[in-house]
Amino acid sequence: MSQVYNFSAGPAVLPKEVLQQAAEEMLDWHGSGMSVMEMSHRGKEFISIYEAAVRDLRELLAVPANYKILFMQGGGIGQNAIIPMNLVGLKTQPATVDFILTGSWSGKSFKEAKKYCNANLAATAEDSKFTAIPARDSWRLSKDAAYVHICTNETIDGIEFQDAPDVAADTGGAPIVADMSSHILSRAVDVSKYGVIFGGAQKNIGPAGVTVVIVREDLLGHALPICPSAFNWKLVAEADSMYNTPPTYGIYIAGLVFQWLKRNGGVAAMEQRNIEKANLLYGYLDSTEFYINRVDNSCRSRMNVPFYLRDESLNEAFLAGAKERRLLQLKGHKSVGGMRASIYNAMPIEGVTALIDYLKDFEKKHG
Template sequence: MRAHNFCAGPAALPAAVLERAQAELLNWQGAGASVMELSHRSPEFVGIAERAEASLRRLLGIGDDYAVLFQQGGASQQFASVPLNLSRADDTVDQVVTGQWSKKALAEGKRLANVNVASSSESSNFTTIAPQSDWSTTPDAAYLHYCPNETIGGLEFAFVPKSDVPLIADMSSTILSRPIDVDQFGVIYAGAQKNIGPAGLCIVIVRRDLLGRARENIPAMLNWKIAAENDSMYNTPPTFGIYLAGLVFEWLESLGGLDAMYAINKRKAQTLYKVIDDSEFYANPVDPQCRSLMNVPFTLADATLDKVFLEQAEEAQLLNLKGHRSVGGMRASIYNAVEQASVDALCEFMHRFEKDNG
């Protein structure tokens, strides 16, 4: 029996995808070998990668003026790749800081460029986002970087920033949860381990006119132009990750695409937030206008009950609800593969726990 998995990442994968991968694991489509044993140069695996990219392009409406790259190193490697590909050492870049992941991107950016913090939510303990009219951006910045959804704090942008310079988005914990207009962005990157597939893979969607801006001393493995020219196979790519990602993309298409997924995700989030908001026992610290669709942090009125809550939740097969150490409390990550039934089970447990301990 599979438990209800609310892990922030590596996160739940769709059962249908895991079952298909299980069935194909030893002998992929009659090839006589596992997909993990196929050469990345073979026609079979090239076909897998091409189908995965085509499916992702359909889901997000990605035009030919964007390259789609399958990269290694997760999203954290892109914290360095972005400034190395898009700026010179003496350029100014703008960054918006709304949580722990954009703080990490900021720290890496400062090592490689002159960074202007256009806006920061740290004074509110990352519970709200300032309107863009209050930001202090640089007119000739090389780019503007932000994180649309902060996994740890459950803080999400309700708007896409307007920008005259390339807009760069770390969409690791929000990509594929709803439709987006890719044309609003210069670069979108996303670690796979939330809504795409297994950890270790990172998707980079980059407007082609931004390729070729990289610094001369950039490592080849970080150079998006080299990756694009080699169809993400400059080196051996994360083949199993690409294969599983492709299955996830097909699964999303079979559900009706991102419009259908968005409707499902809104229902899940509304169900959980209602339990929190209707209770004096639970609380969510985030400005309601900035609440995340994917990551729902909440606290108990009596923090001494946290350990008991987590122990009893695990006994009820409700896993990975402990909040990040920098925030405390609880956090339920309800990514695409987390079903409504799992959210309902969590809500029922929360009602029972409040009744017994409130």
Template sequence: MRSFNFSAGPAMLPEAVMKRAQDEFLDWNNTTMSVMEMSHRSAEYLSVAHQMEADLRDVMNIPENYKVLFLHGGASLQFAGIPMNLTQAGDTVDYFDTGVWSAKAIKEAKRYVNVNIVAGGGQNPTEIPDSSEWKFSEDAKYIHICSNETITGVEFKEAQLEQVFAQGKPVIADMSSNILCREIDVSKYGMIYAGAQKNIGPAGLAIVIVREDLIGHARSDCPNLMNWKTYADNESMFNTPNTWAWYLAGLVFDWIKTSGGVKAIAEINQRKAQKLYDYIDNSGYYSNSIKVEQRSWMNVTFNLPNEDLNADFLAQTKAVGLLSLKGHKAFGGMRASIYNAMPEAGVDALIDFMQKFAQSNPV
């Protein structure tokens, strides 16, 4: 029996995907080759790539006037790629500073443009400030958000997103840790980007979904491999892609389709998150510090009543197959990442363990 892996990334993959990859590992589609061994320009591999993109477009309902790019460098490379593709020297851009990943994006953008902080700041904020505190720039070329802060578990919700969209600027969203967890209207965004290693597939792949009119404006000194037009003009194959990661991502997209699509997955995700938060809030033992209205569906952070209990909690969870629950060093405590591939049974098992641990370790 496989363990339940609550890692924030690289994260667990759906078991059905792992078994299919295992079955096809040595001989994909009767080619007598592994998909890892094929030329990325062969007809066989192009069929994999084209189907992968078609399935992603299907499950996310991506409009035709958006390009889907499959890139190297993880989401972090886009921290520089975004200003290099969308701005010129001296331009101003707007960023929300809602956590560690927002701060990293801001630090990189400041190398190229003037960055206005719309709201937020400080170390590990536990909420997104009220919109009455937001300060947008009139001349901003775009507005950047991290829609879900993986480390703390703070997530933009619909009401706040609508106020961001209302500014009429291209909205750029880092969705690395909540892409595909619920339905979204892609047409409201200028560009969406995400690292694959949480809800899509293995590490080593980043996905960019970008409106076509935002492509082709890169700075003259933008390297070819950071220029979105390079990938758009070459089916993301200007150089050799991470073929194995593309293949596995394609299997995940197919799994989402056969599981009822993002809508069905979202219903499960909401149940998983709600039951875990409900237990934490009503336990009288564990606590969550994130503003209730902004709690993440994907990354549930919590604290024990005494930090001295942390090591014992982690040792015992590992012993029963509940893995990778240690919180990020920047935030401490515990973190249960319950991405799409985490079955509801995993959350039930975690809650059962937490109940027994609390009974055995009263404070």
């Protein structure tokens, strides 16, 4: 089969080396005679897989010792409910949570949290049609918020925070909770600036079905009485993510991805590659009037690049031609239309250059 480049936003492309290793180990993991999918989550074989995954992720992100790493289920959307059920108990009820609305996913988090707390819309980029992060001095933060929620990379809208915002002085020290689903492990992150980092694995880590939660230990133990036991972070942490049967195969594939990242220079090396890929793609999009990217230069995502054809009557022809060139999953999210190229860690630079070649050829034919 000729080379395919998969630009899906998630479930997304995985490193070929990881898929090949998983295929080789499918029927017999390390001489155990079992597939990982057949293993007991409490058996020594799987425990060794789990412990390696936790250890490697802690190393890759330099996660401080006073943070727990949890592997859970329910995806990022599940955490939109799990997070307030675990954290609003930090404050006297009814607790307030501040939200910075920068796109579709922070919007979903805001809507879900309303069921469990006083959700305060502290800032929104809706006026800019989610093409920029609201200026920090415009944020209307609460003085006694339980936490401040941000989505550090909006997969649909293509907005990315370059660093954690400073909110402590305005909120009385409220922790920042960050949805990093679509750019975790793509760039260096100072974990100590956040109280909680979470993300579905299906974009930059592994298959759908496993969710990573990195939580500071002092934020454990505040769950509301209505919080299901399986979603109580304190119980999950005490059981080393084995309170209930975890998504074992997803954890295994995530662990292989962590090993792949370490072999390829870790997060620092990956960040440099991602900068190069993003600069190439944005550079071409900015050089022509045939295509449009509407996101402000200061907050363009390195992972998810939305763009539009100026003449949108050409959309179907564009997608058909891309498929012929084996450039897949370029259609934008149904809520915003247009196109979107997700260029995660596992997307090689050759995929980006192949896309740019196609963009040029399509423009020559239809421009």
